[in-house]
Amino acid sequence: MIDVLLFISGAALAWLTLKDVFDTVVVPGGGRNSLQVTRRIGFALLTLWKRVRRHRGISGSFAPFVLVTSFAIWMCALALGFGMMAYGVRSHFDPPIESFWDAVYESGSALATVGLSPHYPTGAARWVIVAAGFCGLAVMTMAVTYLLEVQSSISRRDTGIIKLNVSAGDPPSALTLLERFAAIRYRSTLPDDLEEARNWCATVQQSHSAHPSLIYFRSVSTGPGWPAALGALLDLEQVADRLTSSGYALRSAPDFGAIARLRDEYMQCVEALADHLGRPPALLVQ
Helix, strand or coil: CHHHHHHHHHHHHHHHHHHHHHHHHCCCCCCCCCCCHHHHHHHHHHHHHHHHHHHHCCCCCHHHHHHHHHHHHHHHHHHHHHHHHHHHCHHHEECCCCCHHHHHHHHHHHHCCCCCCCCEECCHHHHHHHHHHHHHHHHHHHHHHHHHHHHHHHHHHHHHHHHHHHHHCCCCEHHHHHHHHHHCCCHHHHHHHHHHHHHHHHHHHHHHHHCHHHHHCCCHHHCCCHHHHHHHHHCCCCCHHHHHHCCCCCCCCCCHHHHHHHHHHHHHHHHHHHHHHCCCCCECCC
């Protein structure tokens, strides 16, 4: 009976771990009914990281460390779960497995697809080892695929930031963008650039909502980072003196009060995000 309970407990642990990997890597936004290893590690390390670094912000190694730690914990949990199952059927190995940690080593060897074991599985033990090898290969494949997806999403996000910084300064400013376009007589292309900026915002929203860990990935070549770029794109509002001098036509009676209220509303979110990541906020006037 103890061996049966041990086997069932190991199977439950392995199932919960695989479900958490699937929810994190495949399901957009993750699942609420899984272990949420990445979310819990990120929350715990973020609190510690900010205490150590204080107001210097989150370094570029934080997000990769959380991601690699998550996969390490998933593999360890799978080794423990399949180890419990292997120990529950230890009599089906030749020679029989003598200790629980030998069973964990047996399952870990199968998970890593190494196959270094002095015990030959027979009967039910064969299915445990085959399942462990299949799950280990699946998790490692998903890890590589997820890393490639992360790099692709970061590349798309950072390309938009660099293009914006070239036109709007560093950190980017909405008014600087408009003034520079007017100075080089490039105002006719501004609608196309705003359309591209809208597509960039939609891409960042989709990718960062689907995989929240992307929020903490940084690149050294993007200056203030994506919160400042997002704030600058949301900040394309009109200030009469500077836009008029640049040649932009204004409405006869623009409602500057409504513009200010709208800016206060969204800039609270942008500035809170910038402060959370330790990045400079977006500038209206530069």
